[in-house]
Amino acid sequence: MAVRLFEGKDHAASYLQYRVTPHEIISKIMSYMENNELYKLAVDVGCGPGKGTVLLAPYFTRVVGTDISQAMVERALAKNNPPNISYRHCPAEETPFASGEVDLVTAMTAAHWFDRPRFLQEADRILRPGGCLALLSYTMDMILEYRDISNVLNDICREVQSRS
Numbered sequence: 001m002a003v004r005l006f007e008g009k010d011h012a013a014s015y016l017q018y019r020v021t022p023h024e025i026i027s028k029i030m031s032y033m034e035n036n037e038l039y040k041l042a043v044d045v046g047c048g049p050g051k052g053t054v055l056l057a058p059y060f061t062r063v064v065g066t067d068i069s070q071a072m073v074e075r076a077l078a079k080n081n082p083p084n085i086s087y088r089h090c091p092a093e094e095t096p097f098a099s100g101e102v103d104l105v106t107a108m109t110a111a112h113w114f115d116r117p118r119f120l121q122e123a124d125r126i127l128r129p130g131g132c133l134a135l136l137s138y139t140m141d142m143i144l145e146y147r148d149i150s151n152v153l154n155d156i157c158r159e160v161q162s163r164s
């Protein structure tokens with residue numbers, strides 16, 4: 001079941017004012033992509049007011065931020081956004097994207113709120129083969145469960161964490 005703690009307009013305004021997503025972390029994510037072309041589509045799931053979403057704009061033809069909170073989406077839309085950014089109101093576990101059309105899925109300090117098995121299934125559906133899933137968090141103190149590759153996913157998280 002989705003957690004609904006982010007519905008207030010004041011909450012959304014505070015997130016826009018005080019949240020920090022460093023540019024360096026976006027470069028780090030891009031270093032995991034296959035090559036340096038301009039990619040078509042990035043989806044930032046649980047985007048909040050979109051402070052991290054906009055940092056993806058230079059690398060993609062189109063970036064879509066999605067969030068389950070209408071207040072967050074409204075706040076994201078109301079700010080100054082690059083022209084290739086848009087926002088959608090939808091759950092992480094059920095997005096409006098076609099299968100295999102997405103190059104990068106990010107969740108910036110948001111995945112701990114999701115129904116993770118359903119979210120991972122959705123990310124797997126919308127990502128193209130070789131696409132990238134980037135879960136950002138202050139801690140990776142969470143267990144990922146997905147089909148028969150749970151151990152592989154958790155090993156990757158541990159490896160990335162040990163390198164940073």
Ligand SMILES: C[S@@+](CC[C@H](N)C(=O)[O-])C[C@H]1O[C@@H](n2cnc3c(N)ncnc32)[C@H](O)[C@@H]1O
Pocket residue numbers: 002003006015019021045046047048049050051052066067068069072090091092093107108109110113114115
């Ligand atoms: C801690 S905030 C992070 C917002 C933004 N990514 C940032 O870094 O500033 C978590 C966000 O995840 C959203 N969220 C929580 N559960 C969700 C779900 N199941 N589907 C989509 N968004 C969700 C919340 O509404 C909230 O905006």
